[in-house]
Amino acid sequence: MELTDHPLTEARRYGYVEDGGVWLRPVLGQPARRIGQVKDTDDDALRYFAQRYEAFRTKIDELLQRLQAADNQGSFLMKLLHLQEQTKRHDGLGDYESLHRRLKEAEEQLNVSVARNREKNLATKISLIAQAEALRDTVEWISASETVKDLRQAWLKTGPVDKALTEELETRFHGAVQEFFDRRKxxxxxxxxxxxxxxxxxxxxxxxxxxxxxxxxxxxxxxxxxxxxxxxxxxxxxxxxxxxxxxxxxxxxxxxxxxxxxxxxxxxxRPVEVRPGAAPGSPEESLLRKRELAKRAEALIALPPNQGVTQAKALQAEWKQSGAVRGPESDQLWQRFMLACDKVFEMSALDYYLRKRQAEGAAPLAPAERAQAATTALRKFIESDRQELATLKDNLGKLNSSAANDQFRQLLQGKIRTFERKIQTKTELIALFQLPITG
Structure with a gap:
């Protein structure tokens, strides 16, 4: 049984030898054309050009395989068109009609895919433009700058759109980005x-x-x-x-x-009061010291709150060491001294309250406005103190008069005196803030 020479058979199907030359039969609307010459035998020449065709077909097969596996298929379009043109000029013997048809089908599929991708690209770019234009009013410059950087990178990575829309989209996107940078500058x-x-x-x-x-x-x-x-x-x-x-x-x-x-x-x-016969440690000397401490405490209101509080605490420590004195003047001095110290402490608390409000975003206050704000705050504090005082008095009134409650009764009475003094202190501070500002 004689074996078939397939390459030679295929070569004779698509070409022939004439006058010492190898000819390709009419194909793809092209007339027959001479593609080479016979160097040895006719059959060898035909096999050679059949092999050239096979090599060309293999090249196309590989390209189409890469095309199917590629993410960015649009980049293959020019290669497909170039190979289509080559099928009309390539020097080989084979089924160029089939190769051209395969390339044409691949081109049509690719065009569909490209059109679909361009629609996706258009949607992506419109979204990127919307995000860029949304930054026109932002003042979050650091985070917005990072957003713009990301948008620009995304824009560069996004594939092309229809050429008729390219210029308009580019203008809108880059215009929005430039507007942001101009505003930031x-x-x-x-x-x-x-x-x-x-x-x-x-x-x-x-x-x-x-x-x-x-x-x-x-x-x-x-x-x-x-x-x-x-x-x-x-x-x-x-x-x-x-x-x-x-x-x-x-x-x-x-x-x-x-x-x-x-x-x-x-x-x-400080008043220097020297009285003959006032022995150290005597009640007279203690009374003199208490008078002096009361005057010094009353002068503390002129100091900044933090300094006033520090010195008030020091004066309280001195008062404890000033000795015991009895009598109406001693009680009056105690009331003067405690009221003066209370003013300092209340002024410090008020200053903290106003500064905290300022830190929470309240508008800055002029001196007269600050005085008004202080007065309003003090009145609010007085109202709270009065409510607390009313509760304490109510509890005291309900307390059983038995001896077992004496200690608790004294505690309530002490708290009542404290709140009464607080109310008096804040009331006097309100009067101080309502004095005209001079200097």
């Missing part, structure tokens, strides 16, 4: 200008404090410096940590310098 410029104004305001307050720190007008200057301290808190500016610390150190030093001088002035104004 303007904000940064405004922030720098604001920082300069903040520094200038802090420096002005430092200069005012340093001008006042050696003043001998203690009462007026004390109020002026307190107003400067309020103004300092109202600036509420954000500066680099080192710069802020330097300005605050200068401002605080000027204030501390004055109030140390005020403290010494108060010490120097």
């Amino acid at each position: 303007a904000f940064q410029s405004d922030r720098k200008a604001m920082a300069r104004r903040t520094v200038e305001r802090y420096r002005d307050l430092v200069n005012q404090a340093e001008t006042l720190k050696n003043s001998d007008q203690f009462e007026a200057t004390s109020r002026q410096l307190k107003q400067l301290q309020t103004a300092w808190r109202e600036v509420n500016g954000t500066l680099p940590k080192k710069q802020a610390a330097e300005l605050w150190t200068k401002f605080r030093a000027a204030n501390n310098h004055f109030f140390e001088r005020l403290k010494k002035h108060i010490e120097s104004q």
Whole structure:
């Protein structure tokens, strides 16, 4: 049985030898054309060009396999078109009609896939544009900058869309991104200008404090410096940590310098009462010391709250060591001393309350507004104290009169006296805040 020479059979099907040349039969609308010459035998020449065709077909097979496995199939379009043109010019013997048809079918499938992908790309790009345009009002610059960075990366990774839409989409997206960067730049410029104004305001307050720190007008200057301290808190500016610390150190030093001088002035104004025969440790000497302590306590209201509290506690310790005295004046001095100390403590609590409200975002207050806010707060505190006082009195009234309740009765009576004093203290502070501001 004779074996079939398949390559030679296929070659003779699509080509022939004539006048020493190898010819390809008409194919793909092209006339027959000479593709080579016979060097040895006719059959060898036909087999050679059949092998060229097979190599070309293998190349196409490999390309189509890669196309099917590819994620970005659109990149294969030009290769398919190029190979389609090559099927009309390639020098080989084989079924070029079949190869061309396969390439054409692959092109059509690819066009469908590309169209589908471009629709997806269009939807993605419209979403990216919407996200970029949504940043037009944001002031969260750090997080928004990261978002813009991510959007730009996503835009670059997104494939093409229909050419008729490309320019419009590119203009909208890059326009929205550029608008964000322009706004950020303007904000940064405004922030720098604001920082300069903040520094200038802090420096002005430092200069005012340093001008006042050696003043001998203690009462007026004390109020002026307190107003400067309020103004300092109202600036509420954000500066680099080192710069802020330097300005605050200068401002605080000027204030501390004055109030140390005020403290010494108060010490120097203590009444020196020398009475013949007032022996150390005697009731007369104790009474003199208590008078002095009451006056010193009443002067503490002029100090900043934190300093006043510290000195009030020190005076309370001195009072305990001042000795026991009996009589109406002793009771009056005790009431004066405790009321003065209570004012200092209540003023400190009030200052903390107002500063906490400021930290929670309330608008900065002018001195007159701060005085009004303090008055309103004190009235609210008085109302709370009165409710507590009413409850204590009600509990005392309900208490059984048996001796077993004596200790608890004394406790309630002490608390009642404390709340009565609190109400009196706050009432006097309200009167103090309602005095006209001068200086």
